[in-house]
Amino acid sequence: MxxxxxxxxxxxxxTDAAGVVYYAxxxxxxxxxxxxxxxxxxxxxxxxxxxxxxxxxxxxxxxQLHQPARFNDELEVVSTIQKLARTNMIFKxxxxxxxxxxxxxEAEIQVVSLDAEKWKPRAIPPAILQAIK
Amino acid sequence: MxxxxxxxxxxxxxTDAAGVVYYAxxxxxxxxxxxxxxxxxxxxxxxxxxxxxxxxxxxxxxxQLHQPARFNDELEVVSTIQKLARTNMIFKxxxxxxxxxxxxxEAEIQVVSLDAEKWKPRAIPPAILQAIK
Amino acid sequence: MxxxxxxxxxxxxxTDAAGVVYYAxxxxxxxxxxxxxxxxxxxxxxxxxxxxxxxxxxxxxxxQLHQPARFNDELEVVSTIQKLARTNMIFKxxxxxxxxxxxxxEAEIQVVSLDAEKWKPRAIPPAILQAIK
Amino acid sequence: MxxxxxxxxxxxxxTDAAGVVYYAxxxxxxxxxxxxxxxxxxxxxxxxxxxxxxxxxxxxxxxQLHQPARFNDELEVVSTIQKLARTNMIFKxxxxxxxxxxxxxEAEIQVVSLDAEKWKPRAIPPAILQAIK
Numbered sequence: 205m206x207x208x209x210x211x212x213x214x215x216x217x218x219t220d221a222a223g224v225v226y227y228a229x230x231x232x233x234x235x236x237x238x239x240x241x242x243x244x245x246x247x248x249x250x251x252x253x254x255x256x257x258x259x260x261x262x263x264x265x266x267x268q269l270h271q272p273a274r275f276n277d278e279l280e281v282v283s284t285i286q287k288l289a290r291t292n293m294i295f296k297x298x299x300x301x302x303x304x305x306x307x308x309x310e311a312e313i314q315v316v317s318l319d320a321e322k323w324k325p326r327a328i329p330p331a332i333l334q335a336i337k
Numbered sequence: 338m339x340x341x342x343x344x345x346x347x348x349x350x351x352t353d354a355a356g357v358v359y360y361a362x363x364x365x366x367x368x369x370x371x372x373x374x375x376x377x378x379x380x381x382x383x384x385x386x387x388x389x390x391x392x393x394x395x396x397x398x399x400x401q402l403h404q405p406a407r408f409n410d411e412l413e414v415v416s417t418i419q420k421l422a423r424t425n426m427i428f429k430x431x432x433x434x435x436x437x438x439x440x441x442x443e444a445e446i447q448v449v450s451l452d453a454e455k456w457k458p459r460a461i462p463p464a465i466l467q468a469i470k
Numbered sequence: 471m472x473x474x475x476x477x478x479x480x481x482x483x484x485t486d487a488a489g490v491v492y493y494a495x496x497x498x499x500x501x502x503x504x505x506x507x508x509x510x511x512x513x514x515x516x517x518x519x520x521x522x523x524x525x526x527x528x529x530x531x532x533x534q535l536h537q538p539a540r541f542n543d544e545l546e547v548v549s550t551i552q553k554l555a556r557t558n559m560i561f562k563x564x565x566x567x568x569x570x571x572x573x574x575x576e577a578e579i580q581v582v583s584l585d586a587e588k589w590k591p592r593a594i595p596p597a598i599l600q601a602i603k
Numbered sequence: 604m605x606x607x608x609x610x611x612x613x614x615x616x617x618t619d620a621a622g623v624v625y626y627a628x629x630x631x632x633x634x635x636x637x638x639x640x641x642x643x644x645x646x647x648x649x650x651x652x653x654x655x656x657x658x659x660x661x662x663x664x665x666x667q668l669h670q671p672a673r674f675n676d677e678l679e680v681v682s683t684i685q686k687l688a689r690t691n692m693i694f695k696x697x698x699x700x701x702x703x704x705x706x707x708x709e710a711e712i713q714v715v716s717l718d719a720e721k722w723k724p725r726a727i728p729p730a731i732l733q734a735i736k
Contacts (some may be wrong), residue, residue, distance in 0.1 A: 215505055217361070217498045219354035221408040222719075226350055227661040228634070231627035232483045239481055250542040262626040265666040272660075272722070275354040276516040323671070348638055350631045355586075360528040361497035365616045368494070372614055383675040394538075395493040400531040405589070409649040453488075456538070483627070485620035487674040492616055541620040 208244060210237035211302070212279040224272035230309050231265065234297045237281035238315070241295075245335040256329050257320045263292065264314040271308045278302040285336055291325040292316040293336070341377060343370035344435070345412040357405030363442050364398065367430045370414035371448070374428075378468040389462050390453045396425065397447040404441045411435040418469055424458040425449040426469070474510060476503035477568070478545040490538035496575050497531065500563045503547035504581070507561075511601040522595050523586045529558065530580040537574045544568040551602055557591040558582040559602070607643060609636035610701070611678040623671030629708050630664065633696045636680035637714070640694075644734040655728050656719045662691065663713040670707045677701040684735055690724040691715040692735070 212233045220226040242249060242260075252258050273279055280302050287294040298310040317328040345366045353359040375382060375393075385391050406412055413435050420427040431443040450461040478499045486492040508515060508526075518524050539545055546568050553560040564576040583594040611632045619625040641648060641659075651657050672678055679701050686693040697709040716727040 213502075215498070215502050216353045216355065217359055217501065220349045221352035221354070221356050222349065222658055222660070223354050223356075227664070228350070228627045228630035231630070232481070235483065235627070236479075236481050248542060250540075259621055261621070261668075261671075263668055265626070265664060265668075267664040267666070269660075269662055269664075274516075276514060346635075348631070348635050350634065355525055355527070360531070361494045361501070364494035364497070365614070368616065369612075369614050381675060383673075392488055394488070394535075396535055398493070398531060398533040398535075400533075402527075402529055402531075405527075407649075409647060482619045482621065483625055486615045487618035487620070487622050488615065489620050489622075494616070 208237065208241040208283045210240050210281045210283070212236065212281060212299070214273055214275055214277040214279065216275060219275050222272075224274055225277075227269060230267065230269070230273075230299060230311070233279065233281055233299060234283075234295075234311060234313060235262075237283045237297060238295055238313070241283050242332075245332065247332055247335070252329065253320050258326060258329060259318050259320045260315045261318050262313055263316045265311060266313075267309065267311040269309045271306070273299070273301070273308050279308070286312065288328075288333065288336055290327050293328070341370070341374040341416045343373050343414045343416070345369065345414060345432070347406055347408055347410040347412065349408060352408050355405075357407055358410075360402060363400065363402070363406075363432060363444070366412065366414055366432060367416075367428075367444060367446060368395075370416045370430060371428055371446075374416050375465075378465065380465055380468070385462065386453050391459060391462060392451050392453045393448045394451050395446060396449045398444060399446075400442065400444040402442045404439070406432070406434070406441050412441070419445065421461075421466065421469055423460050426461070474503070474507040474549045476506050476547045476549070478502065478547060478565075480539055480541055480543045480545065482541060485541050488538075490540055491543075493535060496533065496535070496539075496565060496577075499545065499547055499565060500549075500561075500577060500579060501528075503549045503563060504561055504579070507549050508598075511598065513598055513601070518595065519586050524592060524595060525584050525586045526581045527584050528579060529582045531577060532579075533575065533577040535575045537572070539565070539567070539574050545574070552578065554594075554599065554602055556593050559594070607636065607640040607682045609639050609680045609682070611635065611680060611698075613672055613674055613676040613678065615674060618674050621671075623673055624676075626668060629666065629668070629672075629698060629710070632678065632680055632698060633682075633694075633710060633712060634661075636682045636696060637694055637712070640682050641731075644731065646731055646734070651728070652719050657725060657728060658717050658719045659714045660717050661712060662715045664710060665712075666708065666710040668708045670705070672698070672700070672707050678707070685711065687727075687732065687735055689726050692727070 282298045286296040319326045419429040452459045552562040585592045685695040718725045
């Protein structure tokens with residue numbers, strides 16, 4: 205499967221008084237990219253919740269911050285699925301400036317499939333597994 | 338009824354690359370203060386929702402920003418209820434630095450009482466009206 | 471001058487436990503739209519700050535919230551400049567769901583042009599005034 | 604050295620439409636606790652920046668999310684310094700509900716000391732090293 209690319213523009217809301225993107229906000233950028241990744245496969249998370257009773261929840265994050273992004277930067281989030289199991293998957297996500305290859309930060313993010321009511325692990329819906337493979 | 342005071346410390350998360358508190362974040366500070374105001378009257382909003390089916394939702398905001406707050410500032414939100422009606426109330430909220438009288442920003446915020454399911458206006462629970470008066 | 475349109479997708483980060491977009495976050499959406507509006511006129515705010523020493527800062531907000539937006543909604547921010555003065559301008563901004571005409575919320579937002587060092591009002595750079603007219 | 608405790612109340616701003624605290628926001632809570640930890644040792648980060656030209660920046664995050672926190676929860680962040688080197692330190696931070704011992708989430712966060720202008724690693728000021736030991 206190929207990488208999924210998603211553009212991000214840095215606005216004032218994303219930055220802090222050190223003049224750079226606030227560290228936790230890279231996780232917002234990465235989550236936007238995962239949402240769009242899943243959408244690109246044909247799945248809407250609000251529908252998955254209503255119709256299948258499934259929510260995807262982050263369980264583990266390993267994040268390395270190499271260089272800061274700044275206000276007005278045009279970024280790109282490069283996402284790929286590194287590992288796919290019955291109830292969870294691990295995304296590898298790298299952020300770099302458009303037109304620069306050097307990564308600003310990168311993360312491995314484990315997402316689990318949960319029953320939306322019981323908040324317990326549940327098999328990822330087969331159609332999604334199929335689409336990812 | 339007397340003013341309700343709530344302290345706020347400015348962290349990096351609240352600031353932006355202009356070196357000051359990001360304008361929309363003053364509304365977060367004000368909402369924290371309203372939540373604590375209601376709590377100080379003896380009401381917990383999660384209980385109100387579960388037991389009475391009521392949520393409080395902001396309908397109108399009028400916000401004036403006079404001077405910026407900065408990283409590490411110790412602020413105080415001064416809140417008072419300016420008007421109380423059957424299904425809504427208007428809070429007047431002013432933020433200033435602790436030990437300075439000059440206001441940094443101020444707002445009038447109209448909050449409506451809604452049925453949590455139908456999302457339609459509903460009378461404010463009598464016990465709350467009573468407590469406010 | 472015609473309206474400036476900017477699309478916004480609602481992600482989890484934008485919502486709250488009431489199941490809707492957190493009220494202060496509409497101001498983030500509106501600020502993204504103003505940033506893109508100014509960019510569409512040919513001006514980058516980081517360049518304006520470095521080269522002209524000018525920052526644009528929100529002074530007044532009047533916000534009416536009619537109906538909530540929800541996770542995954544596709545929104546559009548419609549922005550226009552309502553009033554243009556020597557050191558400030560008033561934006562009128564309305565947010566609606568794509569393919570629905572009913573506005574979810576609307577605001578009048580006064581932005582002032584400040585000297586980036588002294589944080590005092592300064593004339594809006596003539597090239598910008600020109601571009602807006 | 605003993606653990607540093609910092610209380611956090613969960614407000615609407617911290618939650619998302621899944622009804623729980625948005626995953627990236629735990630990192631905000633942890634950063635507030637680190638800021639207060641450093642303050643409790645007698646250091647203000649704005650002063651450190653102005654007077655010593657030092658900023659502390661997050662380099663690595665390893666975050667495990669076990670159970671969700673919800674609106675109105677009273678949390679406590681337990682912070683300790685796990686490792687202290689010349690230009691960086693690793694914080695171990697655990698969040699649990701007040702009056703419950705079970706951790707909701709935990710993280711190891713590596714913070715580096717940078718020259719505020721050059722954004723390059725710099726020795727942690729000796730007075731801070733001293734205070735931590």
